[in-house]
Amino acid sequence: MPKIIIDNVSKSYEPNIHALSRVSLTIKDAETVALMGPSGCGKTTLLRLIAGLELPDEGKITIDGESVDIKTNQTPMASMLFQKSTLYPHLSVYKNIALPLTTIRPKLTKEDIAKRVNAIAKLTDVTHLLKRKPNELSLGERRRSEIATALVQNRPILLIDELSNALDAKARTALRSLIKNIIKKNKITTIIVTHDLVEARALAKRIIKMENGRIKSGNR
Ligand code: ADP
Ligand code: MG
Numbered sequence: 600m601p602k603i604i605i606d607n608v609s610k611s612y613e614p615n616i617h618a619l620s621r622v623s624l625t626i627k628d629a630e631t632v633a634l635m636g637p638s639g640c641g642k643t644t645l646l647r648l649i650a651g652l653e654l655p656d657e658g659k660i661t662i663d664g665e666s667v668d669i670k671t672n673q674t675p676m677a678s679m680l681f682q683k684s685t686l687y688p689h690l691s692v693y694k695n696i697a698l699p700l701t702t703i704r705p706k707l708t709k710e711d712i713a714k715r716v717n718a719i720a721k722l723t724d725v726t727h728l729l730k731r732k733p734n735e736l737s738l739g740e741r742r743r744s745e746i747a748t749a750l751v752q753n754r755p756i757l758l759i760d761e762l763s764n765a766l767d768a769k770a771r772t773a774l775r776s777l778i779k780n781i782i783k784k785n786k787i788t789t790i791i792v793t794h795d796l797v798e799a800r801a802l803a804k805r806i807i808k809m810e811n812g813r814i815k816s817g818n819r
Contacts, residue, residue, distance in 0.1 A: 622814055663676075
């Protein structure tokens with residue numbers, strides 16, 4: 600299981616937009632941390648860099664000693680649950696969950712894909728929704744389906760950019776305990792961005808606060 604080391608990482612989008620300034624942070628194997636801070640402080644940027652979707656301008660991110668690099672990283676270690684929905688509207692929930700598996704090499708058989716989709720659907724409580732299209736789902740059902748598309752890749756790191764922002768209180772609580780059970784049972788190293796202190800405390804032992812592209816507290 601992986602340990603993430605973020606070492607002196609800076610990232611700017613334009614000369615005057617410093618999304619991250621000299622961020623250093625170590626996340627232990629199988630640890631769950633919550634990342635909090637005002638809008639624009641660099642939370643999403645940090646997740647995107649750990650996922651290898653972008654490269655830092657300076658500094659280095661390593662996972663289990665290996666550098667995260669979009670050019671060389673053929674099989675990323677992290678899957679990311681994006682803030683906005685990533686479900687394809689014209690595909691059923693089943694096909695949305697199966698999609699990330701179709702790029703795996705050597706190719707999986709149809710039966711292997713079905714096995715993995717069904718197992719992950721059970722875990723995320725979407726089995727009864729597999730034939731539906733995303734526009735036939737409630738917000739909570741949609742988020743669970745998105746979680747399934749992230750988890751089906753079986754990667755040891757999960758990056759969550761807001762778990763349950765748009766949901767009502769009841770659906771939020773349900774989603775929280777679902778995700779908590781999954782990451783605990785599977786010992787997934789998890790970073791969860793949230794605005795909600797209750798959610799942060801419910802899911803993580805350590806809360807990291809960011810401000811203006813820097814870590815303000817929670818580091819050690
Ligand atoms: P947060 O997720 O904490 O709200 P972000 O990481 O999205 O913050 O953004 C940090 C800063 O970088 C903000 O000032 C934002 O406007 C800027 N930024 C993020 N992505 C881009 C981009 N692709 N192009 C230009 N500026 C960006
Ligand atoms: Mg963000």
